[in-house]
Structure formats: C-alpha cells, structure tokens
Amino acid sequence: MKALLLSIYLTVWFVIANPFPASAANLANGAKLFNANCSACHMGGNNVIISSKTLKKEALDKYGMASLEAIRTQVTNGKNAMPSFRSRLNDNQIEDIADYVITQSQKGW
Structure with missing residues (x-):
C-alpha cells in the first residue's frame, strides 16, 4: 500500500512539475x-545589449x-531594450522558443 501511494504521489508530482x-x-x-x-x-545564450x-x-x-511563463511573457511583450515579438510570432512559436531557451540554459548553451 505504501508503495502504491508513493507511486501515485510521484506521478502526480511529475505531472505538476513538468506538465508539458x-x-x-x-x-x-x-x-x-x-x-x-x-x-x-542572444547568440550562444549571451546578450549583446546588456551583457549580464x-x-x-x-x-x-x-x-x-x-x-517558461517568464520567457513567454518577455518574448511576447518585450521589456527595456528587448522589443515585443507579439506581432511577428504566434503563441505556439513563442512557446517553442521558450522551451528551447529553457532547455539550452539547462544544458549550458
């Protein structure tokens, strides 16, 4: 029974932590x-405008x-020197870019 509850807990946790x-x-x-x-x-994950x-x-x-949410928001709306890409990219494209950026950051670019 404990093993079953642990399995359910871990499955729910995984789905919540990484739903898509x-x-x-x-x-x-x-x-x-x-x-x-x-x-x-942003070549290679760098920033030529604000290096930090x-x-x-x-x-x-x-x-x-x-x-993903923070990156989607930044790409969609822009901020400071970064322009908005809302008129150039659709929601699915922005999502794919956000997925790519998060994945690359975790890999170390």
Whole structure:
C-alpha cells in the first residue's frame, strides 16, 4: 500500500512539475525560430545589449526568468531594450522558443 501511494504521489508530482515536456519537434522548431529572431542579440545564450542579462541558467535564475511563463511573457511583450515579438510570432512559436531557451540554459548553451 505504501508503495502504491508513493507511486501515485510521484506521478502526480511529475505531472505538476513538468506538465508539458517539450517534444523534439518543438525544440527543433524553437531552435529555428530562435536563430531567425533572437540570435542577433542572444547568440550562444549571451546578450549583446546588456551583457549580464544572458539566457544562461545562472542569469535566468538571478533575474527571475527561469520559467517558461517568464520567457513567454518577455518574448511576447518585450521589456527595456528587448522589443515585443507579439506581432511577428504566434503563441505556439513563442512557446517553442521558450522551451528551447529553457532547455539550452539547462544544458549550458
């Protein structure tokens, strides 16, 4: 019984913590979209405008940007020197870019 409860708990926790893992197709599309729209300023996860605000895990953590929601919001609305991409990219494309950025940050770019 304890094993069953533990199994259920872990399954629920995994689903809540990672409800929609990025598929390989989404990541490939995210990479393509990132290269076409973001790499001019963020090549290799760097930032040519504000060098401390990179897309690397440490910086994303430091500036409260280490979530899909935060990245989606930033790409959609822009902020400071970063323009909004709302008129250029649809929601699915923005989601793919966010998945790609999070995945790359976790891999160390």
